[in-house]
Amino acid sequence: MTRDSQTLLLVLHGVRILGFAEAPAVAARYGLDAAEAEELLRDAEAYGWVSYSAFAGSGGWSLTERGRAENERLLAAELAAAGTTGTDCGGTETGTGIGTDGTGLGGTGTHRTDSGGIETGTDGSDSGGAGTGTDGTGLASTGPGTHGSDSGGAGTGTDGTGLASTGPGTHGSDSGGTGTGIGTDGTGLTGTGTGGVGSDGATTVRDVYREFLPLNARLLRACTDWQLRPAAGDRLAPNDHSDPAWDAKILDELTGISRALTPLSTRLGSVLARFRGYDTRFADALARARAGENAWVDHTDIDSCHRVWFELHEDLIATLGLDRHTHP
Numbered sequence: 001m002t003r004d005s006q007t008l009l010l011v012l013h014g015v016r017i018l019g020f021a022e023a024p025a026v027a028a029r030y031g032l033d034a035a036e037a038e039e040l041l042r043d044a045e046a047y048g049w050v051s052y053s054a055f056a057g058s059g060g061w062s063l064t065e066r067g068r069a070e071n072e073r074l075l076a077a078e079l080a081a082a083g084t085t086g087t088d089c090g091g092t093e094t095g096t097g098i099g100t101d102g103t104g105l106g107g108t109g110t111h112r113t114d115s116g117g118i119e120t121g122t123d124g125s126d127s128g129g130a131g132t133g134t135d136g137t138g139l140a141s142t143g144p145g146t147h148g149s150d151s152g153g154a155g156t157g158t159d160g161t162g163l164a165s166t167g168p169g170t171h172g173s174d175s176g177g178t179g180t181g182i183g184t185d186g187t188g189l190t191g192t193g194t195g196g197v198g199s200d201g202a203t204t205v206r207d208v209y210r211e212f213l214p215l216n217a218r219l220l221r222a223c224t225d226w227q228l229r230p231a232a233g234d235r236l237a238p239n240d241h242s243d244p245a246w247d248a249k250i251l252d253e254l255t256g257i258s259r260a261l262t263p264l265s266t267r268l269g270s271v272l273a274r275f276r277g278y279d280t281r282f283a284d285a286l287a288r289a290r291a292g293e294n295a296w297v298d299h300t301d302i303d304s305c306h307r308v309w310f311e312l313h314e315d316l317i318a319t320l321g322l323d324r325h326t327h328p
Helices: 007-018 023-029 034-046 065-081 201-227 244-271 278-290 305-320
Strands: 050-055 058-063
Touching (some): 007 023, 007 034, 023 034, 023 058, 058 065, 278 305
């Protein structure tokens, strides 16, 4: 199931992706209301997350170090929760322990909902249960029975929501793992114990990033070739676009990259809605370049192939909490 991002996250992330931008541009990046984006930027400024500066007749917002940290905190929480509902790839886990279930409420025994509670035995609905504690509705319940709805987890560790769950039973939804142990299953984060790790949103984004990297190398080479065309005695001679065959070869390479980007963008968009559109933006820029508008390959002041690609790269790095200086 695709997850929509919180507005504050999108505002901060829009500033990060754009680098330096006025409020209308930040709002437009994710289709937000301009007045709401402006208000959130002012709030973020009060928290020390963004700052506004102007020079040479232009101005814009940029993230502070605190803002970058807050953006990454929100992104990490969003990614941990992404793909944890639905029936993507299920699994079972067994064991006992103490922790929290899918909603952050405590739960023991057979837990079959996203929001169970502390209970042992049979409960046919959101309330009731066995033992003492809180059931799926947050109400205290006692008595024997099984908790009979959606999904849940059993064992010591973390179920598909990324939160710990306790008690014996079956993890019936999204992405769990199998076996007994302590660790993390459905989130794709490292854990210990026996059993498999299911596929979820975080795993999908990491997989796409790995597939993105070879395309990134190709894109950088294509942009370099678009800017430079080595000549006799000058390896760094600028490309004056007087050689149609040279340019056509580069545009063909960009077309191949565009085709490879489409399925990656689709997979990313199935996890987080804010990832949607990179492939269409890239294809639109490429179409304009093929029509003779050379700037749409590499200029940074328009939505060119290079700009779209840079934003996607930054989006992936930020979402995964990577450091651009230590990762390609």
